C-alpha cells in the first residue's frame with residue numbers, strides 16, 4: 001500500500017492510499033517486450049511507420065514505448081474523449097483534435113493506455129480506415145476483456161486486467177494520477193488528513209466556533225455577559241471560521 005499526499009480539499013490536506021496492481025518494474029519490462037515485438041512485426045515492411053497516440057492517456061506509455069522501437073517512425077496524436085470526469089464510458093466518443101499528418105500508404109500503429117468497452121478505438125479505427133493507410137494495428141498497455149462491448153483485434157497487448165477502475169502511468173481519475181509510475185487502485189476513499197489530524201482539527205474547530213459564537217453574539221447584543229452560545233450557534237461559528245479560512249487561502 002502506498003500513501004501519498006494529494007493536495008488539499010477545502011481546509012484540510014488530502015491523503016490517498018493506493019494499492020499497486022502493476023508495478024513500475026513490471027511495466028518497464030513489458031514496454032521493452034512490446035517494443036521488440038513491434039520491431040519484429042514491421043521489420044520487412046518498406047512503408048513508413050507512424051505511431052498514433054490517443055491523448056491524453058497514452059502519452060506516458062507512448063513516450064516510453066517509442067524509445068524501445070528501433071525502426072524509424074513518426075509520432076502523431078489525436079484527442080478523443082468518452083469518459084469526461086467519470087468512470088463510465090459515455091459511448092459518445094468525440095474527436096476533439098485530429099491528426100496533424102497524412103497516413104495514406106503508411107503503416108499505422110495506434111497506441112492506447114487502456115481498452116475498456118472498445119468504443120473509443122472502434123470509432124478511431126473507423127475514421128483512420130477511410131484515409132487509406134497501408135495497415136492499421138492496435139497496441140494497448142492494458143485491456144479489460146470482461147468489459148468489452150465491441151470486439152477489437154489487438155496485435156500488441158501489455159496486460160489483461162480485471163474489471164476495476166485503475167489509475168497511474170497515464171490513466172486518470174478526473175485528470176489526476178496520470179503521473180504515477182505504476183498502475184494502482186485507489187484503495188481508500190480520499191479523506192482529509194489522517195484520522196488523528198482530522199480529530200484534532202475538528203475538536204479545535206468546535207471550540208473556536210463556540211468562542212466566535214459566544215463573543216460575536218455578545219458583541220451583537222444577542223447574549224448577556226456571562227452567558228455562552230449553544231450548540232447550533234457554535235456550529236454556525238465554526239462555519240464562519242471555515243468560510244473565512246477558505247476566502248483567505250483562495251487568495252494566497
Ligand SMILES: O=P(O)(O)OC[C@H]1O[C@H](OP(=O)(O)OP(=O)(O)O)[C@H](O)[C@@H]1O
Nearest residue numbers: 055056057081082083116117118119120
Ligand atoms: O474502451 P473504452 O471504454 O472506450 O475506454 C478506453 C478509453 O478511455 C480512456 O480515455 P478517456 O476518454 O478517459 O480520455 P483520456 O485518454 O484523456 O484519459 C482511455 O485513454 C481510452 O482512450
Ligand code: HPA
Nearest residue numbers: 116164165166167171172
Ligand atoms: O480503469 C480505468 N481507469 C482510467 N481510465 C479508464 N478508461 C477506461 N477504463 C479506465
